[in-house]
Amino acid sequence: MQHAQPSSSHSGGGPIRQPNRHEDLEFPYCPDSNKYEKLAKIGQGTFGEVFKARDRKTKQVVAMKKVLMENEKEGFPITALREIKILQLLKNENVVNLIEICRTKATPYNRFKSTFYLIFEFCEHDLAGLLSNVNVKFSLGEIKKVMQQLLNGLYYIHTNNILHRDMKAANILITKAGVLKMADFGLARALSHITKYTNRVVTLWYRPPELLLGERNYGSPIDIWGAGCIMAEMWTRSPIMQGKTEQHQLTLISQLCGSIKPEVWPGCDKLELYSKLEIPDGHKRKVKERLKPYVKDQYALDLLDKLLCLDPSRRIDSDTALNHDFFWEDPAPQDLSRMLSQHSTSMFEFLAPPRRLNNYRPAMPPQAKHQPNMDQHFERVF
């Protein structure tokens, strides 16, 4: 092995100071990542790659999420710090469990910077992967079980004042025993009353109207909207509103949920972008009507209608949703383990062929004012 050159970053002149690291500096706290053996790459999180791995000693299978040091100036990434502190706080059956944090040893070869890994319990599938496989069929009872667990997870994180801010099918993991786990808290944040948050969160297709209109003082209803999108997807099998731009997304929402106006959503006209974006006029609310061909169950349609409510202050909350008749009328929520036992391979979106349009995740959403051909997509939304 070649010898590492004396750190080139010091060549810029100025006094060279060896950071005072020393013989007696040992860290028995974070275990060495070597205790896990990587098996396969299974995904790409907000801040790094995810691997399936196995504990060499106990043989426990885990998911290892690498902390990507993209911006060197930032030091340890703030997204990773958030995910760590939020997951250390959240311990719930329906939230992915952070087992520990590992690191590689610091050596001259990595310029004394170790790589950190978050170690999670392993889940065999994600919801996007399951939905993209035509052989996976969910019964009504099983859909109820998925939604019940999802809303239960949301209830738990929201009562702990945490917003997930990136609800989408690919972030919903399901173990082979049929237990749902919310994952990827890289965009999550603790709620406080003073801060104004960025509205550049949530993958576009799952982004609620208040974020599209520039609301910066949002709350738990943004995750509920995502839960509504995911619920509809349980029947449609692909995301229900696949906008290409923020303007386009807003148009798709208006076509499904009706025009956005103060009569149905008091105060919406006060939002920053209401006057700047084109707000499609004259659309009637058609949530139930448009979803009826896919969703036969009346209670399901009613709950969907309440989850996809334009006005965030009147959108149903997770607690009320869990008491909805949907979960209490026949058929009862049904365990997923039987159905999943018929499938022996893992299904992850990362490994599955793309569903419909390419995955679209705008880093810097275009400033588009006009979106031509919008009506052409109208028929093909689902």
Next chain:
Amino acid sequence: MAGNFWQSSHFQQWLLDRQDLDRERQADLKIMNEEGYEKCMIFFANFIQALGEQLKVRQQVIATATVYFKRFYARNSLKCIDPWLMAPTCIFLASKVEEFGVISNSRLITTCQTVVKNKFSHAYPQEYPYRITNVLECEFYLLEMMDCCLVVYHPYRPLVQYVSDISSTDDSILPLAWRIVNDSLRTDVSLLYPPYLIALSALHIACVIQQKDLKQWFAELSVDMDKILEITRQILHLYDLWRAYDEKKEIAAVLQNMPKPKTSPSPPPQTQGQENTNQQQT
């Protein structure tokens, strides 16, 4: 941050006991006496405070940074990493964790240079030696050593709640108790006791100073008054120490005795430094 203290890593991993702390400190106390060690820790808490004020971060960030600093040296000798480097690293990390944002690299280092030059030249006459690469590297050590336990609970929030519960017309109690909590960061109590007890102790001291009788209120709390008195003693010990000593005059001598890394803070010949580090890592 939201959440439940009793389920937190702060409660589960980072409430140490006195014996534990003394044991870890043994090595350093062979080199300097206990009072010198205390003065060192007070001094660097002041340094963190000065950096934080100059950077205009919230007190919450300063408090978290100070606790990080104390956690590191609760488990490591002062000679492991130069506290002059650890102090800004703690501010840098705490600012991100407390959602105050990333402090710009150049601003952090410039601030260190300015603060050292303007306020601490009596203790550190040279130019501030560290670069941002040192801070970023040190951040990793800090994170590892804390086992990534990032969320620190402080006495401020419970203090505000207690004061509003007392619903006193006397509004001098809260600011006074608040300052006592700030001062308590210069003692070991944040490593030893849950924040609500520290809040109660600060409140207790404030009431004594203001000659306000809250015996009844404290009696109804059904908390362990012995613990509160232990904390109170440690805070009062700090005030005694402060009263009897002139930091500006004496600190240079104290820092002189501080255990130091074997490689001196002045630049070692580079090849030699490189060899050392290679050896230790293999």
